[in-house]
Amino acid sequence: MQTSLPTTRQTAVYVYQAPLRAWHWISALSITVLAITGWLIANPPPTLSGEASDHFQMGYIRFFHFAAAYVFAVGFLFRLYWAFVGNRYARQLFTLPFWRPSFWAELLHEVRWYAFLEPEPRKYVGHNPLAHLFMVVIITVGGLVMIFTGFALYSEQTGLGSWQDQLFGWVIPLVGQSQDVRMWHHWGMWVIVVFVMLHVYTAVREDVMSRQSLISTMISGWRMFKDDRP
Amino acid sequence: MPTSDTFYSQFRRAGISRRTFLHFCGVSAATLGLAPTMAGRIAHALETKPRTPVIWLHGLECTCCSESFIRSAHPLASDVVLSMISLDYDDLIMASAGHQAEAILDDIRTRYRGQYILAVEGNAPLGQDGMSCFIAGRPFHAQLKEMAADCAAVIAWGSCASWGCVQAARPNPTQATPIDEIVRDKPVIKVPGCPPIAEVMTGVLTYMLTFERLPELDRQGRPKMFYGQRIHDKCYRRPHFDAGQYVERFDDEGARKGYCLYKVGCKGPTTYNACSTVRWNDGVSFPIQSGHGCIGCSEKGFWDKGGFYQHVTDTHVFGVEANADRVGLAAVGGVGAAIGAHAAYSSYRRGKQSVDAQTTTSSPTAKHPHETTGN
Ligand code: HEM
Ligand code: HEM
Ligand code: SF4
Numbered sequence: 102m103q104t105s106l107p108t109t110r111q112t113a114v115y116v117y118q119a120p121l122r123a124w125h126w127i128s129a130l131s132i133t134v135l136a137i138t139g140w141l142i143a144n145p146p147p148t149l150s151g152e153a154s155d156h157f158q159m160g161y162i163r164f165f166h167f168a169a170a171y172v173f174a175v176g177f178l179f180r181l182y183w184a185f186v187g188n189r190y191a192r193q194l195f196t197l198p199f200w201r202p203s204f205w206a207e208l209l210h211e212v213r214w215y216a217f218l219e220p221e222p223r224k225y226v227g228h229n230p231l232a233h234l235f236m237v238v239i240i241t242v243g244g245l246v247m248i249f250t251g252f253a254l255y256s257e258q259t260g261l262g263s264w265q266d267q268l269f270g271w272v273i274p275l276v277g278q279s280q281d282v283r284m285w286h287h288w289g290m291w292v293i294v295v296f297v298m299l300h301v302y303t304a305v306r307e308d309v310m311s312r313q314s315l316i317s318t319m320i321s322g323w324r325m326f327k328d329d330r331p
Numbered sequence: 332m333p334t335s336d337t338f339y340s341q342f343r344r345a346g347i348s349r350r351t352f353l354h355f356c357g358v359s360a361a362t363l364g365l366a367p368t369m370a371g372r373i374a375h376a377l378e379t380k381p382r383t384p385v386i387w388l389h390g391l392e393c394t395c396c397s398e399s400f401i402r403s404a405h406p407l408a409s410d411v412v413l414s415m416i417s418l419d420y421d422d423l424i425m426a427s428a429g430h431q432a433e434a435i436l437d438d439i440r441t442r443y444r445g446q447y448i449l450a451v452e453g454n455a456p457l458g459q460d461g462m463s464c465f466i467a468g469r470p471f472h473a474q475l476k477e478m479a480a481d482c483a484a485v486i487a488w489g490s491c492a493s494w495g496c497v498q499a500a501r502p503n504p505t506q507a508t509p510i511d512e513i514v515r516d517k518p519v520i521k522v523p524g525c526p527p528i529a530e531v532m533t534g535v536l537t538y539m540l541t542f543e544r545l546p547e548l549d550r551q552g553r554p555k556m557f558y559g560q561r562i563h564d565k566c567y568r569r570p571h572f573d574a575g576q577y578v579e580r581f582d583d584e585g586a587r588k589g590y591c592l593y594k595v596g597c598k599g600p601t602t603y604n605a606c607s608t609v610r611w612n613d614g615v616s617f618p619i620q621s622g623h624g625c626i627g628c629s630e631k632g633f634w635d636k637g638g639f640y641q642h643v644t645d646t647h648v649f650g651v652e653a654n655a656d657r658v659g660l661a662a663v664g665g666v667g668a669a670i671g672a673h674a675a676y677s678s679y680r681r682g683k684q685s686v687d688a689q690t691t692t693s694s695p696t697a698k699h700p701h702e703t704t705g706n
């Protein structure tokens with residue numbers, strides 16, 4: 102897979118196809134809901150007074166967590182499918198060319214750019230190597246960890262023998278016990294939250310400071326380059 | 332001494348009336364969650380099948396399992412079951428002692444090869460060659476392995492035998508090791524809890540003795556009939572959990588009203604046991620009913636899982652102890668501040684560069700033409 106642009110004079114390339122873009126924004130929304138409801142599951146709001154039958158607060162919080170979880174999980178499966186049928190940029194999320202020295206050289210360059218040690222970043226049609234690395238580690242691997250631990254926890258309420266139990270129940274003894282699974286699921290939230298903070302910041306910053314468009318690319322699909330140099 | 336007669340004839344000899352015997356069969360069927368008609372099958376089995384010997388070994392333990400067992404909610408059940416097993420070997424309650432007692436083990440092992448049930452309370456310390464638990468002049472693990480080699484199945488009583496429990500808590504100085512990590516070639520039925528509930532113990536044993544098969548087990552080797560659900564799934568305070576009504580402190584209004592104990596660290600949501608259905612002491616109560624959260628006593632390594640009074644417990648990994656929320660909030664604060672600083676410096680640099688670019692457009696040091704052409 103080619104990550105750097107050949108020396109052709111291009112000003113715009115169609116990179117992210119519509120299904121991938123839709124997936125991005127749907128996942129962003131579902132992860133936001135998952136993180137907020139997940140936080141509230143672990144740290145419920147102050148106690149409500151009155152009769153128990155008057156409220157269903159935790160019930161709704163958990164319902165939204167599980168609804169968003171299904172959206173995220175089904176979206177993930179779809180995204181995996183799209184990696185096969187979509188364009189080459191759709192495969193980046195599931196492939197990391199770590200065997201290629203140029204990947205590491207470009208990664209270093211990108212890090213230096215963020216450390217203000219390079220005067221300008223390189224241009225990339227797909228993700229820049231740093232973003233690429235983070236997306237694979239945190240969204241692909243991290244997302245899978247959240248799905249596996251999440252469905253393992255979910256299987257505890259659907260019960261022994263349910264499909265969630267058959268597919269994911271083995272995660273619990275593998276990790277230790279239920280409380281361990283819960284805590285790793287919980288740690289996972291913080292990893293993803295920190296990623297999202299950095300991701301949104303860099304998306305905005307690079308949109309302004311790099312030589313190419315970013316946010317509009319994830320909206321329209323077209324990558325605009327601000328200059329003609331390689 | 333074990334003979335090939337039936338349980339029933341043994342009971343009669345011990346003075347248990349037929350009426351008591353039938354009552355026991357009914358109680359057992361109920362505890363096991365079987366249809367009432369199954370009481371007849373249990374009675375029939377006990378009347379006709381040759382009695383299966385049970386050996387009860389004690390390793391590194393505190394005897395709380397035996398204590399629980401003899402306090403069964405149905406004294407009847409424990410009486411009956413106890414008379415079933417005390418016939419053979421249980422060094423805690425048997426009459427004989429010393430060489431006489433040890434001779435029984437040899438006798439059963441040879442005469443009932445592959446037929447007897449080995450019930451183990453406690454676990455075996457493997458460190459220092461097993462010095463921390465000596466029975467009849469040799470390390471417990473030697474006795475355990477010898478008796479396990481010829482048994483039909485092993486019952487691991489309590490969290491000690493099942494997972495290691497307190498004696499295996501970090502740093503586990505004696506290397507206390509659960510039974511299934513020592514006995515690998517026999518089925519090991521785990522009946523965890525510190526201690527397990529008496530009815531669960533008598534239930535599992537009665538099931539195995541009467542039906543002569545293993546109860547259905549889950550992935551971790553626990554009988555599904557008692558460990559198939561979490562405390563939280565059947566807890567009578569669950570409506571308060573779903574409503575959002577919690578005890579915030581042990582002396583608050585919520586505590587008096589019996590709200591859910593989730594926020595004061597109840598481990599019911601992560602603990603598999605029958606407390607919230609079977610309860611303790613003749614069904615009188617169980618910890619949550621008495622106002623204290625479940626501490627997860629039937630779960631693996633519950634001693635080392637952080638606080639009993641926190642929901643988000645500390646995580647131990649690679650010798651480091653950390654709390655997800657404390658670390659997470661600090662990381663969000665730190666990263667947020669770093670982003671702010673980075674953004675500020677970025678815009679300062681950008682401003683400086685565009686000024687530089689404007690003042691030195693024709694100079695060869697103008698390295699950033701995109702600043703003038705772009706956006
Ligand atoms: C990015 C994705 C996700 C995030 C950030 C997230 C976050 C969280 C957090 C913070 C908790 C609270 C843990 C605690 O009690 O300390 C939680 C609980 C839970 N999550 Fe997730 N989660 C995610 C995905 C999923 C998925 C895909 C599932 C699958 C169904 C799932 C199912 C659950 C379940 C079952 C619980 C326990 C809730 C309960 O039983 O009360 N989560 N999640
Ligand atoms: C929970 C929130 C979010 C998550 C988990 C997330 C995740 C991702 C992932 C996995 C990709 C790679 C897409 C692929 O290769 O298929 C991506 C790309 C991208 N995201 Fe997000 N995103 C989030 C929120 C946002 C927000 C709020 C913005 C806008 C400010 C944004 C802007 C972008 C952009 C511009 C790209 C393309 C980067 C490039 O061209 O190299 N994302 N995001
Ligand atoms: S008291 Fe414990 S087991 Fe009961 S509902 Fe609350 S959290 Fe669950």
Ligand code: SF4
Pocket residue numbers: 524525562602603604606617618619624625626627628629
């Ligand atoms: S309520 Fe929890 S801690 Fe208490 S005995 Fe039952 S499983 Fe053990």
